Amino acid sequence: GPSIYAFTLMLGVYLSGIAIGSIGISRVIDRFKEPLLAFGILELILSFLGVIGLFWFQSVAEMAIDSYSLRMLLPTLLVVLPPTIILGLIFPTVTKCYTMSIDRAGSSISHVYTLNTIGSIFGSLAVGFWLMPAIGSMATICLLAGINGILGLVIIFMVPKRSMSYATYGLSGGLALAILLSISVAPDPSDEVVEYQISRLAQGNPYEIY
Numbered sequence: 230g231p232s233i234y235a236f237t238l239m240l241g242v243y244l245s246g247i248a249i250g251s252i253g254i255s256r257v258i259d260r261f262k263e264p265l266l267a268f269g270i271l272e273l274i275l276s277f278l279g280v281i282g283l284f285w286f287q288s289v290a291e292m293a294i295d296s297y298s299l300r301m302l303l304p305t306l307l308v309v310l311p312p313t314i315i316l317g318l319i320f321p322t323v324t325k326c327y328t329m330s331i332d333r334a335g336s337s338i339s340h341v342y343t344l345n346t347i348g349s350i351f352g353s354l355a356v357g358f359w360l361m362p363a364i365g366s367m368a369t370i371c372l373l374a375g376i377n378g379i380l381g382l383v384i385i386f387m388v389p390k391r392s393m394s395y396a397t398y399g400l401s402g403g404l405a406l407a408i409l410l411s412i413s414v415a416p417d418p419s420d421e422v423v424e425y426q427i428s429r430l431a432q433g434n435p436y437e438i439y
Contacts (some may be wrong), residue, residue, distance in 0.1 A: 234301065239305055243313050244311055247313050250313070250315060250317020251315050251318070251321060254317070264322050266384075266388045266393070267322050268323060268326055271319050272319070272378070272380050275312055275377050276377035277407055278311045278312045280371065285307040288307075324341045342388055363404075371415065374412065378404075381404075424437055
């Protein structure tokens with residue numbers, strides 16, 4: 230949609246997802262015996278949702294939705310909200326991993342917050358000014374999803390073996406396989422946008438922007 234409305238909607242959904250995730254995990258995070266394991270699994274889920282969002286985007290693009298507002302809202306909810314909920318779960322989990330004692334909780338949180346902010350800044354610049362112009366949106370999404378997946382597996386392998394169960398191994402392996410399969414068959418979202426614009430032009434409505 231027009232950039233101001235699209236950006237406002239995306240930002241609102243993004244922040245809402247983080248808030249939902251943070252509120253949800255606040256009730257159980259202190260019960261985690263192995264927060265590092267939770268961190269690794271959440272990274273795998275984030276990777277999977279990043280790729281599966283491409284399929285949801287395609288499904289919404291194929292729907293015959295007359296409402297302009299609904300056409301903007303649905304893709305944003307389906308593609309942006311689930312990963313940002315996981316991001317809201319991840320930050321408190323990382324803080325729990327990093328905090329060694331209650332006496333150092335304040336400094337630990339500030340360190341994690343600082344690193345998270347710096348990473349977000351450099352990540353945004355790298356994606357917007359380097360990755361997307363160089364390799365395109367589709368390859369960028371798959372690359373970042375792959376990096377998250379690998380990071381999740383590395384973190385899980387760092388967890389002491391006594392804390393792992395067959396169910397945990399199965400869940401981790403299943404998510405990793407699902408990520409690989411999803412990346413291999415994921416549709417290119419830019420193709421859906423182009424097809425939609427062509428269909429609108431064919432219907433004689435060239436000024437309505439998706």
